Amino acid sequence: MPSSQRVVVVGAGIIGLCSAEALVRRGAAVTVIDRGGATRDGASFGNAGLIVPSHVVPLAAPGVLGQGLRWMAQRDSPFFVQPRLDLELVRWGWRFMRSATPRHVELAGPVLRDLHLASRALHLEVAARLPGAPPVEERGVMILCASLAALRDEEVTAERARTLGLRAEVLDAAGVRARMPGLTLDVAGGVHYLDDAHASPRSLMVALQAYLVGAGVEFRWGRVVTGLERSAGRVSGVRLEGEVVTASTVVIAAGVASSALGSDVGARLPMQPGRGYSVTAVDPPERPAMPALLAEARVAVTPLAEGVRLGGTMEITHVDRPVDHARVRGITRSVERYLPAFRSDDLATLPVWTGARPVSPDGMPYLGRLERLDGVVVATGHGMMGFSLGPVTGAIVADLVLDGTSQVAGAASPLLRPERFAGRGRA
Template sequence: MSSKQDRHVVIIGGGIIGLCSAYYALQRGMRVTVWERGGEKGDNCSLGNAGMVVPSHFIPLAAPGMLAKGLRWMFHPQSPFYVKPRLSPALMRWGWLFYQHANSRHVDSCKQLLLDLNLQSRALFAELAKDSAFDLQQRGLLMLCNTQHGLDEEAAVATMAHELGARAEVLDAAATARMDPSITMNVKGSVWFPDDCHLNPQAFSTAMKERIRAAGGEIRYDTELETIEQAQGRVVAIHHRGQRHEVDQLLIAGGSWSSEILRQLGIHLPLQAGKGYSLTLTNPQQLPQLCSIFCEAKVAITPMNGTLRFAGTMEVGDLSLKINPQRVKGIIRSIQPYFPAFSEQDFAHITPWAGLRPVSPDGMPYMGRAPRLENVLVATGHAMMGLSLAPITGKIMADLLAEANPGFAMERLAVDRF
């Protein structure tokens, strides 16, 4: 029998969750292979996102008010949130679970854990950035509000942040303008979260691949996990194009496709794909120095190496990456009311990018062992925080692979919690 350290771990999914898990498992001395069905230059949700590292996001998606807002937004083709109605038992179960968790009791039970995970992840980013070719911009995040109601809501989040021991500052319009003089803003005010950061997610992904290879890990592209072979409560082998590969430990980090993979093992993980879009201006009219979020419009804005990325929309639906031009228009139309220097014309020749966030119904990621199978782990469901939580997720998965205690309230993240 091999020791815990020299076991062969196969990770399914070369998104940022799979890559970070691979890196930290290698740090623990394990033998690691990543299987990614796309090509080395392929795309996934981890590459075109807004690149924000967000300790400020300690409120899970399933929160009070989300149902009412969601229902209102459902009937506006350019709104930031939409659930594509379809006769799917999995979607109905997901919706029912979301409904059951969208309350303040749930938020209270999750907020400290989400903050702690995000803060520890941020610290890992800072460590990784010291000798990597990705640039971590540690300048904070501005939550920009152009209505008094929006500012009041965000100020309440700042109060909650203080209660949890996090830093947040409510700013009026003049103080907001002083925070970032390189951009003209039309806002009532903002909340500044100084511990948030931003980076270029593509550069971070490349840096993690380099680290994995330097540590002796292997990333196999164009390698899709097709079938899984089980015997006596364990996965013994996985198959690709008729070839059988034995595994000691299997980690499923397949993003929005994780539930499809787990179904082969008889596990019905509540997970939906939440499609979002980003648009990147290579030569923007103005280039802010800080990343920000338009609170009312739910659009994220991130400067990345001289370019400017706008990202938004959550279309809960199937696994299609088809672009809905109305939702993209919704993002573009939301910009000028906050950043008046920009116009719709600026986006005339920009090709939108689309990505599928893996969304759990209670807004908490899944990190843990799969039920009934002793050698299968799952890391997915991070929704809007997958980049931000990637390093800490990787570290937790490495702990679990080594049968060490990660030191968090793992029951709230358990794969079989519903």
């Protein structure tokens, strides 16, 4: 049944398109506005394509900050914060430090589990109903450990996942080889997360966009939303240069740019761009049976229709900073360490993709209605979980817009509340 809602979605990444698709299927009239073009190549396109219920530990966790500080001395490390005089970066770092506690991990685990499991089911539904959508490969994800010390650490994480009802099997080197036949491996062991899956992010983005165009969604490409219009205590539209687009509801799904839109109405949505890198071997020497995550190197290796994608790095930096080829070398060298058939010299010749992911200081998305302005729904800050959580985020957004609330498990958690950092100095 058609809805009277006229919705503007700001942002055409995976979160924005999944939100638009869920809204359109429920009868809303939708306009999507994005500063990029129809053939953009942002963070939603070149990522590892992982659907990961196993990711029950948020980025802000004990030990992450200390490890990150040690890594900062290495130019090819998987984590780097570009030092700069930036008050927002300092505030973000302070909040990250305050959030990285055992209690935060304990509270976040069930919420992330519920969201990822619901999203995995929705990924399968989207693949079944959307023309041109890529298949969802339900083979799990293998964590590969080069050392016994790393394997012991991963055993602790696997036990946490099992206590949350997820399937995780710890394997020795022989067990890993048995599950990844035909792959040359130099590992001490691994953990197989059987509830995980993967799909091609680019193919899904293309299919979503084509469906939305066919469904009559209006796209405004190359336009920047500069602020929100208000009338009688609620949102009434968005401001573009020289134009106002009216709306009964606005969905802020613009990645890192969402912070500025929140500030326009007094809502604090602290985020930093976390740039990732990937290369895709179109003609790989070997093809893994399932995706692998290289534990010590923090690199993902994903078999996709377009080739084997190798991706990693969390680089907190300006989005327009030039590509740091030392980070790319860090990825390719680490892959050769675990998978000797993938020679670093060969991988170094591949084209490099980069994308800036919106990273909140507590590692949790901003997902919910703004309390200070009626008619605004925020859906951003997913960090490295955007592809995995895209469909469930879209479903929750549609619920919030059309019903005012969502019954999806985890959706009402205060850990997702957009204005959780509203107090001055709060973490």
